[in-house]
Amino acid sequence: MSLLQLEDLVVGYGAFPVLHGVSFTVDEGEVCVLLGLNGAGKTTTVATIAGLVRPWSGSVRFAGGELGHKSPSARVASGISLCPEGRRVFPGLTVQQNLKLGGWTRRKHSGIVRDQLALVFDYFPRLAERSGQLAGTLSGGEQQMLAVGRALMSRPSLLLIDEASLGLSPTVARVVWEVTHRIKADGTTVLMVEQNAGALPYADKALIMEKGTLTYTGVGEQVQQIDLREAYLGA
Template structure:
C-alpha cells in the first residue's frame, strides 16, 4: 500500500537566453505571441526563451500580462498569433492536457487546492496524468514530501484547514506530482509572510537543482534571488532581460520595472 493510500485511509547557472533571441538549448521559446480575452488584447508580441535547467522570473506590475503569457504557454488560453515551442515542438495550439503530458505544468495563482479533500487526495489529483506509472508516483511522492516535510505530517488533514503557506506548498507539491519538465508557478509569494516566502523560494532552488526548469510569475522582486534570468514585462511585452549582477542590483530592477 502506498503512502498516499495509507494517508487517505486516515483521512552552476546557465547563461540567460535574452528575450527575442534563439538558442539551440532553449526548452521554451515564445515568439511574437499576441493574445487576450474575448476581443480585449493583452499580449502585444511577447518574445522570451528559457534554457533547460534555468530558473526564470517573469517580473512585472499587476496587469502587465504575466499570467496571460503563462496561460498561453500551458494551453489554457488561445494564442491569436505568434508561436510557442517546447523542446523543439510547436505547441502553439496544444490543449492543456497535451501540454501537461509533455511536461508543462502550471501552479495557478491563488493556490486553488481542493479544500474538501485531504492533502493526500490533492497529491493524488496532481499525479493523475502519471497514474499508470505507480512506481514513479510512489518515488515522486517521497521526493515531494522531502521538499515539504510539513505536508507529510498533514497527509490526512483537509487542505482547506491548512495555513496559507501550507496551501502554497501543497499547490507546488501537487504540480510536481504531474512530472513537470517546466514548472510554472504563478505568484507563489502572494499574501504570504516574508519568512514563508523565503521558505518557498528556497524550495524552488532545490526543485531546480534536481533538474526541473522553473518559470516564476512574480511581482515580488525578491524572486530574483533564485533566478538565472529575470524577464521584465510591461504592457503586454517583455521589455528587458536581467542577467548576472543586474539580478541583484535593486536599482537596475527598479529602473526596469518603472521604465
C-alpha cells in the first residue's frame, strides 16, 4: 500500500518552476532513495511534502488523505518528519535537549518521548555516550546522527532525510544509511534524498531526478543494476 503519493506536482519559487510535474509513490515499509545532482529539485520535493513550500499544482497524499494546505506542524503531528539538509541542530543545546525538542508534538505523551529517546540511543550509541554534550561540539557525523534522531522523536510513520551523507566520510555516511534498515524494521517508512549513489544498496526503490523531472524509477533488484552513467549522469 502506498503511504505517500505525489501526483503531477509542479512547484517553483517566484516565477520560476523547479518541479515540472513530479509523480511517484512510496510504499509503507520501504526505504526509497531519491537521487539527483545538485539543483535537481530534491530539497524542493521533500520541503513540499513537509509543507514548507506550497505547490503550484498537483497533489500530495499521505496515509490515504490529501495534505492540501495542512501546516508543517500538523504534518509532523500526522506522522511526517523531516531531517533537513545541513542538519540544523541547535549548537548551544545538549544532545538530549535537541532530541527532546524533536519530540515536542508528542510532549503530552511522555511514554512516547521516553520510548523514542531509548530507540534513538539504541540506533546511535554514540549519542547516548554524548547525551549531555553540547551539539555544537559534536563531529559532523555525530551531528547528522543527532539530526536523524531528532526527526525520529516525533515517532513518524514517514521519515524524510535530506542529504545525510553531505560532507561525511564514506564510513560515517554508511553508519547513517545502515540505520535506515532498522528504522524501517521498526515501522517507519523512509524517503532519503541523496546526491551520493552510495546510498543505493540501502534502497528498496530508487528514483532519479534531473532538472525537476523524474527520469528513472526502479524497485528491488533493478535498483542494484542501475547503469548510473546512463540514468544519473546523463551520459
